[in-house]
Amino acid sequence: MKVFLSLLALPALLLPVACFLYIIVQAFPALDWELIVGSSASSGAAGNLFGDAANAGHGLWSQISGSLLMMLLACLLAAPIALSIALFHALWASPRQQRMLITLLQVLQGIPPIVYGLCGLVLLIHLLHWGISLAAGGVILAVVILPLLSSNAIHALQRIPIEQTESAKALGLSVGAMITRVWFPVAWSGMLTGLLLAMARALSETAPILFTATVFSGVLWPDSIFSPVTSLQTHIFYLAQEGSNAHVIDVAWASAAVLLGLVICFSLSARLLRRYEESS
Amino acid sequence: MNINTNTHIKEEKGVESCALPSYVRLENISLTLSEKSILKDVSFSLPATGISSLIGPSGAGKSSLLRCLTNLYDNWQGTISVAGINTRSWHGGDDALRRHVGLIAQKPAVFPASIYDNVIFGLSRKERKQNQSSRVERCLTQAALWDEVQDRLHDPANTLSVGQQQRLCLARALALEPKVLLLDEPTASLDPRSKQLIEASLHDLAKDMPILCVTHDLEQAQRLQGQVIFMCDGKVIEIAAANDFFEHPERLETREFLRWSVCDCD
Ligand SMILES: Nc1ncnc2c1ncn2[C@@H]1O[C@H](COP(=O)(O)OP(=O)(O)OP(=O)(O)O)[C@@H](O)[C@H]1O
Numbered sequence: 001m002k003v004f005l006s007l008l009a010l011p012a013l014l015l016p017v018a019c020f021l022y023i024i025v026q027a028f029p030a031l032d033w034e035l036i037v038g039s040s041a042s043s044g045a046a047g048n049l050f051g052d053a054a055n056a057g058h059g060l061w062s063q064i065s066g067s068l069l070m071m072l073l074a075c076l077l078a079a080p081i082a083l084s085i086a087l088f089h090a091l092w093a094s095p096r097q098q099r100m101l102i103t104l105l106q107v108l109q110g111i112p113p114i115v116y117g118l119c120g121l122v123l124l125i126h127l128l129h130w131g132i133s134l135a136a137g138g139v140i141l142a143v144v145i146l147p148l149l150s151s152n153a154i155h156a157l158q159r160i161p162i163e164q165t166e167s168a169k170a171l172g173l174s175v176g177a178m179i180t181r182v183w184f185p186v187a188w189s190g191m192l193t194g195l196l197l198a199m200a201r202a203l204s205e206t207a208p209i210l211f212t213a214t215v216f217s218g219v220l221w222p223d224s225i226f227s228p229v230t231s232l233q234t235h236i237f238y239l240a241q242e243g244s245n246a247h248v249i250d251v252a253w254a255s256a257a258v259l260l261g262l263v264i265c266f267s268l269s270a271r272l273l274r275r276y277e278e279s280s
Numbered sequence: 281m282n283i284n285t286n287t288h289i290k291e292e293k294g295v296e297s298c299a300l301p302s303y304v305r306l307e308n309i310s311l312t313l314s315e316k317s318i319l320k321d322v323s324f325s326l327p328a329t330g331i332s333s334l335i336g337p338s339g340a341g342k343s344s345l346l347r348c349l350t351n352l353y354d355n356w357q358g359t360i361s362v363a364g365i366n367t368r369s370w371h372g373g374d375d376a377l378r379r380h381v382g383l384i385a386q387k388p389a390v391f392p393a394s395i396y397d398n399v400i401f402g403l404s405r406k407e408r409k410q411n412q413s414s415r416v417e418r419c420l421t422q423a424a425l426w427d428e429v430q431d432r433l434h435d436p437a438n439t440l441s442v443g444q445q446q447r448l449c450l451a452r453a454l455a456l457e458p459k460v461l462l463l464d465e466p467t468a469s470l471d472p473r474s475k476q477l478i479e480a481s482l483h484d485l486a487k488d489m490p491i492l493c494v495t496h497d498l499e500q501a502q503r504l505q506g507q508v509i510f511m512c513d514g515k516v517i518e519i520a521a522a523n524d525f526f527e528h529p530e531r532l533e534t535r536e537f538l539r540w541s542v543c544d545c546d
Pocket residue numbers: 313314316318336337338339340341342343344345386
C-alpha cells in the first residue's frame with residue numbers, strides 16, 4: 001500500500017525536478033554571465049535576426065530590470081492596501097463583514113489574471129490614456145496580487161495569540177501603539193512571507209502585462225513610469241513565437257531559466273522565513 | 281505604591297468616598313457572548329483597601345467579569361463605577377481606565393522584547409526613554425522575580441518559564457502604578473515559595489489599593505483574608521468575610537462547593 005501510494009506521489013516530486021533540469025539543459029547554450037548582465041552583443045544575433053537595431057547589443061538585463069521594476073511597483077501599491085484590509089478585518093469588521101471579506105478575496109483570487117489585464121487595458125490605457133507603460137503593468141499586477149497579499153496579511157494577524165492583544169490593551173496601549181509595538185513585532189515574519197510569495201507571483205504573471213505594459217524590444221531602461229518596459233516573462237513569449245531560429249529559442253530558454261531562478265529565490269526566502277517563524 | 285496619588289484621588293472624590301466606602305462598585309452586570317449568557321446580574325463592591333478573593337468553579341465567568349471591569353468586553357449591561365466614576369464615561373477613554381485598573385490575565389503573555397522592556401512596556405514613550413532601572417527593580421521585587429532575573433534583564437522575555445512570565449506580567453502591570461489591581465489566578469503555576477512572596481506583596485499593596493484576586497486555591501483565599509466572593513454559573517452566590525465564609529457559609533451551594541468542590545446552582 002505504502003509503495004503504491006509512493007509510486008503515485010513520485011510524479012509530483014519528479015516532474016518539477018525534471019522540468020527544472022530540462023530548462024537548465026535547454027538554456028545552457030545561451031546562458032552565460034554576459035547574457036544576464038550583458039550590455040555586449042551576446043544576444044545580438046537574436047536582435048539582428050529581427051532586423052531591429054535597437055534590440056541588438058544587449059543581453060537580458062533590461063528584461064530582468066523591467067520585470068523587477070514592475071514587481072516592485074506592484075508591491076509598493078498593493079502592500080499598504082493589503083495591510084489596511086488586514087487591519088480593518090482584525091479591528092473593525094463585524095463577524096459578518098469578516099466572512100464577506102474572506103469570500104470576496106477568494107473570489108478575486110479565482111479570477112483569471114488575463115481578465116484583470118483586459119480591464120486594465122480598457123480602463124488605464126484606453127480611458128486614462130496611460131499608454132502601454134510600466135505604470136499600467138504595475139497597477140494591474142498590484143490588483144492581481146492584492147487578494148493573495150491581503151489574505152496572507154489577514155492570516156498573519158490571526159495567528160497573533162489573543163492573549164498578546166488582550167495584554168496590550170490591558171496595559172492601556174492605544175490601538176495604534178498596540179499595532180506598532182505588539183502586532184507588527186509578532187507578525188512581521190508572517191507578513192513578509194506573504195509579501196515574498198506575492199513578489200514571486202508578480203514575477204511569474206505574464207498574461208495581464210502582455211498587452212498593457214511590455215514591448216518586445218527597444219527599451220533598455222524606461223524613461224518614466226509612463227513608458228513601456230520589457231520583461232522576462234513576456235520576452236519568453238515573444239521569442240517563443242519566433243520558433244524557427246535555434247538561437248532565438250536558446251535565448252528564450254535562457255530567459256526562462258533566469259526567470260525561474262528569480263521566482264525560486266523569492267519562494268525559497270519565503271519558505272525559509274516561514275521555517276524561522278515556526279521555530280520561534 | 282504611590283500613596284500620594286492615591287490619596288489625591290480620594291480627596292478629589294472626598295465627599296463621595298465618605299458616603300461610599302467602596303472604591304469599585306458593580307451593579308447588575310450581565311454579559312452575553314455568542315448568544316450565551318455568561319454573567320447574570322452580578323453586583324458587589326470592593327472596599328478602598330484590602331484584598332477580595334473571587335472563587336468559583338471553572339467556567340463560572342470569573343475571567344469574563346474581570347474583562348468587563350476593564351472594558352475588554354464592552355457589550356455588558358449594568359453599571360460599573362471606579363472611584364465614583366462610571367467606567368463607561370471614564371475621562372480619557374478605555375485606555376486611561378486600563379491604566380487606572382490594572383489587569384493581569386490568567387494566561388501570561390510576554391511581548392517579544394527584553395525582560396526590562398517588558399516591565400516598562402506600558403509606560404509612555406517619554407518615560408520609556410528615561411532611565412527606569414529603579415522602577416524596574418521595584419516592580420520586579422514586588423512581583424517576587426527580581427532575584428531570578430536581575431543579571432539577565434536584557435535577555436528576551438520569552439526565555440522565562442511560565443511561572444516567571446506570570447510574575448513578569450504582574451511586574452509589568454505594577455509599573456503603571458494602577459490604583460486598582462485585578463489578578464486572574466496570579467499564582468496558578470508558581471512554587472509554594474514564590475506563592476508566599478507574591479501573597480506578601482499583595483498584602484503590602486492592598487494597604488492602599490483594592491485588589492481583586494481570582495483563585496482556585498481555597499486555602500489561598502483564606503490566607504488573603506478580606507472578603508470572599510463566590511460565583512457560580514455567572515451568578516454571585518455568596519459574599520462574606522473570609523473567616524465567616526469558610527467557617528459558617530450561609531448558602532447550601534457554598535457548603536457543597538467547600539465540601540465537594542461541586543456547584544449545582546440551577
Ligand atoms: N468569546 C466567548 N464566546 C462565548 N463564550 C465564551 C467566550 N469566552 C468565554 N466564554 C464562556 O464563558 C464562560 C465563562 O468563562 P470564563 O473564562 O470567564 O470562566 P472562568 O470562571 O474564568 O473559568 P476558569 O476558572 O477556568 O478560568 C465559559 O463557559 C466559557 O465557555
